[in-house]
Amino acid sequence: MTYAIGMVVDEGIAFMSDTRTSAGIDNISIHGKMHVWEEADSYCLTLMAAGNLATHQEVRERFSELVATENFSDEHQSMFRVANSLGKIIKLTIKERAEQEDHPGSTFFVSAILGGQVQGGPPRIFLIYPEGNFIEASEHNPYLAIGEHKYGKPIITARYEKSLNEAEAYDLLIKSMELTAANNLAVGPPIDFHFYRRDSFEKGSVSRTDHFDPLNSAIRELSQSAKKQIPNPALDESDGDFYDQLRELKSVTTKLSSHIRSINDPNMATADVRAVRAYIDAFQEFIDLDGSNRPDAIPQSIRDETENSIRRVDWLKVSDSANKWAKAILEFLKLF
Known part of the structure; x- marks a missing residue:
C-alpha cells in the first residue's frame, strides 16, 4: 500500500508520496513512487502510483518510452491527452499481465496520479483508475489522493487554502502523511516531495524526508x-x-x-x-x-x-x- 497526494494551489502543484512497499509484515522495502519528466518550455509531468509494485514499474517504463518519442509533444498538446495516454497504458499493462499469468486483473491493480502542465494550458492533476478512465481535480476538489488516504485527508479538508505557498503546502502534506503513517504500517518514510511552479515547465523543488519532525508534529499539535x-x-x-x-x-x-x-x-x-x-x-x-x-x-x-x-x-x-x-x-x- 502507499499514500500519495497531489494538490493544486495558486503557485502550482504540490506532490507528496511515501516510499514504503510491503508484501506482508516481514517483507518491507523502499521504492520511490514519484517520477518527473520535463522538457524546457514544453511540459513538466509528475507521476505517482499505488498498487502492485511490478505493475507500477512497468507502467512507468512504458510511459517513459512514450514521453521519449520524437512526436510526443505534437501528439500531447494538453494534460488531458497525456492523462488519456497514461490511462491506456495502465489498462493495457494490467490486461496483459493478467492474461500471461492466468490471474484476475485485480492481482495487478495499480492506480496513479498524474499532474503537471503542458504549454498552452494551466497546471492540472488527474486520478487515473486501473480501468484507464480518470477524473480531474477541480475548484471544489483541488486535491487528489491514492492509496491509504482516509487518515490523511481530513486535515487537508480542514486546512487547505488555494493561496498556500510552497512551504505551507509542504507543511500541510507532511502532517497529512504523518497521520496516515501513524495509523497504517503500510505507509511510512522516506517521504518524497515535489513542488511544480506554475508556467515554469521544469522540475521544481524536490526533496526526500527520512523522518517526521517531532517539533512540527500534527499528532502533537492536535493532542x-x-x-x-x-x-x-x-x-x-x-x-x-x-x-x-x-x-x-x-x-x-x-x-x-x-x-x-x-x-x-x-x-x-x-x-x-x-x-x-x-x-x-x-x-x-x-x-x-x-x-x-x-x-x-x-x-x-x-x-x-x-x-x-x-x-x-x-x-x-x-x-x-x-x-x-x-x-x-x-x-x-x-x-x-
Whole structure:
C-alpha cells in the first residue's frame, strides 16, 4: 500500500508520496513512487502510483518510452491527452499481465496520479483508475489522493487554502502523511516531495524526508496537551446545557470509533467503515470540553464529511450498538 497526494494551489502543484512497499509484515522495502519528466518550455509531468509494485514499474517504463518519442509533444498538446495516454497504458499493462499469468486483473491493480502542465494550458492533476478512465481535480476538489488516504485527508479538508505557498503546502502534506503513517504500517518514510511552479515547465523543488519532525508534529499539535496552551474564553452560566450535550457527543463518538477499531471481520470492516473512524477522530480533535474550542470552530467541511461518511454505511450490518451510536451522532450534529 502507499499514500500519495497531489494538490493544486495558486503557485502550482504540490506532490507528496511515501516510499514504503510491503508484501506482508516481514517483507518491507523502499521504492520511490514519484517520477518527473520535463522538457524546457514544453511540459513538466509528475507521476505517482499505488498498487502492485511490478505493475507500477512497468507502467512507468512504458510511459517513459512514450514521453521519449520524437512526436510526443505534437501528439500531447494538453494534460488531458497525456492523462488519456497514461490511462491506456495502465489498462493495457494490467490486461496483459493478467492474461500471461492466468490471474484476475485485480492481482495487478495499480492506480496513479498524474499532474503537471503542458504549454498552452494551466497546471492540472488527474486520478487515473486501473480501468484507464480518470477524473480531474477541480475548484471544489483541488486535491487528489491514492492509496491509504482516509487518515490523511481530513486535515487537508480542514486546512487547505488555494493561496498556500510552497512551504505551507509542504507543511500541510507532511502532517497529512504523518497521520496516515501513524495509523497504517503500510505507509511510512522516506517521504518524497515535489513542488511544480506554475508556467515554469521544469522540475521544481524536490526533496526526500527520512523522518517526521517531532517539533512540527500534527499528532502533537492536535493532542489535548497542546490544546491546553490555548487561552480559555469566559463561559456564561447559560452554556451549561450546551456543554452537557457536547460531553455526550464526545462520549458517543468515542464509543463508535472504538467499536470500529475492534472490528476484525473484513466483511464488516469495509473501507467506508474505516473512513468513518478517520473522520470521527478528526472531528473529535476539535471538541474541547474545557471550553477552549467551541463547536462553531469546527470547520464546516469536517462536519459535512463526518456526517456524509456516517450516512454511507449500513450500520445495522455492523451491530445494533453501532447503529444507535451513528444515529445519535447524526442527531447531535444537527444541534451544532
